[in-house]
Structure formats: structure tokens, C-alpha cells
Amino acid sequence: MISIFYWKKIHKYLIKECYYAKIIIVFLIFKSQKYMFKRILILLVAILIAQDIVAQELTPTDFLPKEFHKNRRDALRKKMPQNSVAIFVANPLRNRANDVDYVYHQDPNFYYLTGYREPDAVLLIFSEDQTTDESSYNELIYVQKKDKNAEMWTGKRLGVVGTKEKLGFVNAYNGEEFNDVAINFKNFDKVLLFDFKDDYRNSSRNNADVFDLVEQLKQKTGYSKELIPNPTKDNLYKKIKATEIENSANVAQNLGRYLEYYPDLKKDELLVGYQQATSNELRKEFKQKISLKLDATPKTNIDVRALGQLMGSLRETKLPEELKLLKKAVEISAVGQIEIMKAMHPNMSETEIQGVHEFVYKKYGAEYEGYPSIVGGGGNGCILHYIENNKTKVGNDLVLMDLGAEYRGYTADVTRTIPANGKFSPEQRLIYDIVYDAQEAGIAESKVGNSFFSTHTAAQNVINKGLVKLGIIKTEDEKHSYFPHGTSHHIGLDVHDASASRNFSENMVITVEPGIYIPEGSPCDEKWWGIAVRIEDDILITKDGPVNLSADAPRKSEEIEKLMLQKSILNDFQLPKLD
Numbered sequence: 210m211i212s213i214f215y216w217k218k219i220h221k222y223l224i225k226e227c228y229y230a231k232i233i234i235v236f237l238i239f240k241s242q243k244y245m246f247k248r249i250l251i252l253l254v255a256i257l258i259a260q261d262i263v264a265q266e267l268t269p270t271d272f273l274p275k276e277f278h279k280n281r282r283d284a285l286r287k288k289m290p291q292n293s294v295a296i297f298v299a300n301p302l303r304n305r306a307n308d309v310d311y312v313y314h315q316d317p318n319f320y321y322l323t324g325y326r327e328p329d330a331v332l333l334i335f336s337e338d339q340t341t342d343e344s345s346y347n348e349l350i351y352v353q354k355k356d357k358n359a360e361m362w363t364g365k366r367l368g369v370v371g372t373k374e375k376l377g378f379v380n381a382y383n384g385e386e387f388n389d390v391a392i393n394f395k396n397f398d399k400v401l402l403f404d405f406k407d408d409y410r411n412s413s414r415n416n417a418d419v420f421d422l423v424e425q426l427k428q429k430t431g432y433s434k435e436l437i438p439n440p441t442k443d444n445l446y447k448k449i450k451a452t453e454i455e456n457s458a459n460v461a462q463n464l465g466r467y468l469e470y471y472p473d474l475k476k477d478e479l480l481v482g483y484q485q486a487t488s489n490e491l492r493k494e495f496k497q498k499i500s501l502k503l504d505a506t507p508k509t510n511i512d513v514r515a516l517g518q519l520m521g522s523l524r525e526t527k528l529p530e531e532l533k534l535l536k537k538a539v540e541i542s543a544v545g546q547i548e549i550m551k552a553m554h555p556n557m558s559e560t561e562i563q564g565v566h567e568f569v570y571k572k573y574g575a576e577y578e579g580y581p582s583i584v585g586g587g588g589n590g591c592i593l594h595y596i597e598n599n600k601t602k603v604g605n606d607l608v609l610m611d612l613g614a615e616y617r618g619y620t621a622d623v624t625r626t627i628p629a630n631g632k633f634s635p636e637q638r639l640i641y642d643i644v645y646d647a648q649e650a651g652i653a654e655s656k657v658g659n660s661f662f663s664t665h666t667a668a669q670n671v672i673n674k675g676l677v678k679l680g681i682i683k684t685e686d687e688k689h690s691y692f693p694h695g696t697s698h699h700i701g702l703d704v705h706d707a708s709a710s711r712n713f714s715e716n717m718v719i720t721v722e723p724g725i726y727i728p729e730g731s732p733c734d735e736k737w738w739g740i741a742v743r744i745e746d747d748i749l750i751t752k753d754g755p756v757n758l759s760a761d762a763p764r765k766s767e768e769i770e771k772l773m774l775q776k777s778i779l780n781d782f783q784l785p786k787l788d
């Protein structure tokens with residue numbers, strides 16, 4: 210017999226050196242003459258193999274593989290301008306209250322390129338190999354260090370070794386070493402980065418958190434706010450510079466709208482002066498000053514715009530590994546809609562409805578929701594991003610449910626609107642069917658070569674025609690706010706995913722989500738008030754036309770009613786009454 214103490218020691222050693230241990234034991238099995246000893250060894254190797262299998266099955270194994278991320282870094286490198294470096298900073302931890310933080314979520318660009326799911330890290334990608342006396346590299350990653358005490362409280366960290374082994378980086382270091390790195394950023398033609406948001410805290414207990422890493426980056430790159438043009442202001446300056454003085458009155462009028470929309474711009478005396486000028490002569494003076502200021506803009510190699518474009522051009526088209534995860538996220542979200550269609554009744558609260566969806570997500574092992582769940586009964590559905598979800602009884606209203614599971618980083622975005630009592634009222638059905646037809650028209654336009662303009666115009670036309678027919682608006686070209694949002698966006702690691710091209714191409718995944726919202730007090734017959742409908746599906750663009758990935762969840766009004774007749778196991782799920 211082996212005592213527990215010794216077994217633990219041996220066990221620890223074997224786990225650590227598991228691979229070699231198994232080889233040695235198998236070798237001993239063949240060599241051993243003693244039958245009993247042979248049996249013990251066979252048992253031992255069987256236990257080790259079983260442990261391997263169990264260990265593999267207890268945490269998700271279908272995250273993107275390290276090869277995917279490496280391949281994406283190579284793809285970015287190919288797109289980068291010559292002699293440039295791209296800098297990515299991990300998302301920071303954010304405080305919720307007192308000593309409790311919000312659930313951590315990685316920055317999608319950082320995740321796309323690394324697979325790293327912890328805070329406090331920096332990634333540098335170089336367009337060409339950087340050669341020093343000791344080494345040559347084309348990428349560096351700095352991660353949070355292993356820390357026994359911290360890991361006891363907040364979970365395991367990959368550390369440098371894990372980052373090398375699990376994520377496949379050759380040059381990984383602790384964040385604390387970043388300060389000592391001798392890279393002269395002035396030597397690059399371009400230093401590409403996403404402008405720093407400065408919206409996080411400096412933890413006094415961590416000298417390599419995002420705050421510290423960003424401070425060091427600013428110092429190393431010579432970053433200062435003055436060097437970075439405000440993109441809106443910069444564009445306006447350029448527009449004014451390029452405008453002939455005869456046309457300046459129009460530009461000044463447009464400028465007025467910008468100043469209202471971005472009150473911060475009102476601090477700029479030249480813009481305000483140009484806008485308020487009462488003659489071409491005066492505007493000419495301001496134009497000259499603006500041109501001089503543009504020419505005098507301090508030169509820097511820091512570029513805060515190009516990286517968004519480069520990352521968008523990579524992320525907008527999904528690779529097969531991504532499509533597999535994205536499809537799963539969408540299918541999970543469709544099942545959530547199906548289950549609630551069976552379970553819904555007028556006494557349910559918005560919170561409970563949300564819970565049913567999210568329970569389904571968790572049941573499938575989805576790690577998050579892709580965005581805060583939206584469940585709005587009746588008029589609450591008119592609030593586009595309604596997330597209070599606190600109506601205690603949905604009654605006989607329509608319930609608008611816009612939710613998406615996030616599965617291994619990829620998020621769905623699926624909306625269904627259903628009558629809580631299982632049957633659309635005549636008014637509800639009339640509005641619903643218009644939105645359905647608008648969505649069909651939008652989906653039909655989800656083709657290679659088309660754009661968001663195509664899906665939106667198709668949906669908008671159907672909605673306008675429908676609203677005229679019901680007498681809610683008078684003419685098809687009447688301006689109204691019953692459909693106040695766009696029809697489509699990309700989905701992926703972000704629910705509103707990154708993109709760079711204007712037109713659709715194969716393997717993009719977009720939403721098509723028209724809606725009609727008629728809040729109380731709208732200028733139409735009262736019988737429509739409080740009706741809000743949105744239908745949203747996730748569409749894969751293929752060369753053979755649109756593929757609806759969320760088609761499992763019924764969309765037609767009759768099909769929804771039919772499914773709602775089914776009983777749900779959740780209706781029999783009773784909890785004790787509490788005071």
C-alpha cells in the first residue's frame with residue numbers, strides 16, 4: 210500500500226511529468242518480469258490516461274485554436290504599412306462597487322489576435338522582423354504575471370509559460386518587464402494604435418495594470434492628446450479648406466448642425482467663427498486661419514485611425530472556425546426564443562422571461578450574453594435599448610425580446626416579438642405582419658455586392674407602404690419616427706462587429722432587423738399606441754444568396770401562435786412562495 214502522503218507526492222510528480230511518466234511506465238511494463246508489478250504498472254498508466262480524459266472534458270475545449278490567432282496576426286502584419294508597429298491593449302478590469310468588479314470581458318481585437326482572456330496585457334506586432342544583438346522577433350506580448358495569492362481569489366492566470374504553451378507566443382513576458390523594453394518608437398514610420406480612452410482606474414496594488422501599461426506606452430511613443438487630431442474636427446477643417454468661398458455659406462450651415470451634435474466643438478473659435486460669419490469675406494478670413502492651422506499641425510508617427518480600418522477588414526469576413534462558433538451562438542439564441550414561446554403566459558414578468566432565455570444559454574454552456582438582454586412588454590418595446598426589464602406582469606401585450614448568447618466569444622443577436630397570451634390582437638397582427646414583410650424584403654437584399662443601404666431601403670419601403678395603408682402616416686415619403694434605426698449590422702466578436710468595406714461579400718454575417726414602434730401619444734389612432742415590434746435574424750452572406758442562421762425560431766405570426774400552444778416543462782416548475 211502507498212500512503213496518501215506519498216501517493217499525493219507521486220501523483221503531483223506524475224501530473225507534472227505526465228508525458229514522460231507514461232513512457233517510462235510503459236517501458237517498465239515491458240521490461241518487468243514480475244507479474245504483480247506489471248499489473249500495478251498497467252493500473253497506474255490507466256489511471257493517468259483516465260485523468261487526462263477527465264481533465265480535458267471538464268472545461269470547454271472548443272475555443273478558437275492558437276493557430277487561428279497566429280494566422281490572424283500574420284494576416285494583420287501583411288496589411289500593415291512598411292516599418293510600422295501596431296499596439297493593442299487588453300481591456301481593463303472595471304469596478305462595479307466597493308471591492309467587487311464587473312465580470313471581465315476581453316477587448317475583441319485583442320482576443321482576435323491572441324486568444325488571451327485576462328486583463329492587463331499589451332501586444333505589439335511589427336511589420337518586419339526586429340533584430341537585436343540577442344534576438345529577432347516580429348511580435349511581443351506582455352501578460353499579467355502568475356501570482357499565487359491573487360489566483361486564490363480571482364482564478365488561474367496563464368502567465369508567461371501558459372501564454373507560450375497555450376497561446377503559442379514565442380516572445381511572452383510579464384507586464385512588469387514592459388517598462389524596461391528598449392524599443393525606440395520614433396524609428397517607425399507608423400505607430401498604429403486605438404486612441405487611449407483613459408476610462409479606468411490605477412490599482413495601487415498592481416504596478417502593471419492597464420493604467421500603468423498605457424502610461425508607459427504614452428511615454429515610449431511620445432503620445433500626447435495635442436498630437437492626435439480630433440477626427441470630427443479634422444474632417445471639418447479639411448472640408449472648409451477644400452471648399453470654394455462661393456459655396457461657403459452651405460458648409461457653414463451644415464457646420465451648425467455639427468456644433469449642435471458635438472457641443473465640444475463649440476470650444477473651437479475658428480469653427481464657431483466660420484459658422485457665425487455673416488459674409489463670404491469674413492468666412493474667407495476664417496478659412497485662411499484654418500488652413501494655416503491645418504498646415505501647422507504637429508507631425509507625429511502615431512496613427513489612431515488606420516488600425517480600426519485594418520482590423521475591420523480582417524474581422525468582417527468570418528473564417529470557418531469562427532462561423533462554427535457564431536452559428537452555435539445563433540442556434541442557442543434561437544432555442545431560447547423557442548422555449549420562451551412555449552413557456553410565455555400573461556402573468557410572467559419581464560425579468561422571468563429574460564431568465565428563461567439566459568437559462569437556455571447557460572444550459573448550452575454559453576459564457577455570457579453578447580449584450581444586456583432586452584425584454585420589453587407593450588410600450589417598453591419602444592425603448593430601443595430597454596434593459597431594465599422590470600415590468601412585473603406582461604399581460605396581454607406584445608413582448609419584444611432582443612437577446613443573444615455569446616458562445617466562445619462570438620455573439621448572436623436575435624429578436625422575436627410575441628403576444629404574451631398566445632394570440633395576436635387584430636392591431637398587433639397588422640403591425641407585426643408589416644414588419645415581417647419588411648424583414649423578408651431586407652433578407653432578400655442580403656446578397657454579395659449589396660450594402661446596408663440595400664437592406665434598409667427594402668425594409669423601409671415596405672414599412673412606409675404598410676403604415677400608409679393603416680392610416681398611421683399619410684404618404685410614403687412622410688418623415689416619421691416609427692422606424693428610427695438602421696436595418697443591418699455585422700455580428701461577430703462584437704454584437705455590432707467591426708467592418709471596413711461598404712459592400713457585402715461571402716462569409717459576412719449581418720442582422721436584418723426592421724421594426725415599428727408606436728409609443729403612447731403618437732400622432733395616430735390610439736388603438737396603435739403601445740405596440741412595438743422588431744424581428745431580427747442573423748444572415749450569412751453566401752454566393753448562393755442569404756442563409757438565415759436563426760431560422761429555427763418561428764417568425765410568421767401564425768407559426769408563433771402555433772408554437773405557443775405547446776406546453777412547456779417550465780410551466781410546472783413551481784418554487785415556494787416567499788414573503
Ligand SMILES: [Mn+2]
Nearest residue numbers: 622720722745
Ligand atoms: Mn441588432
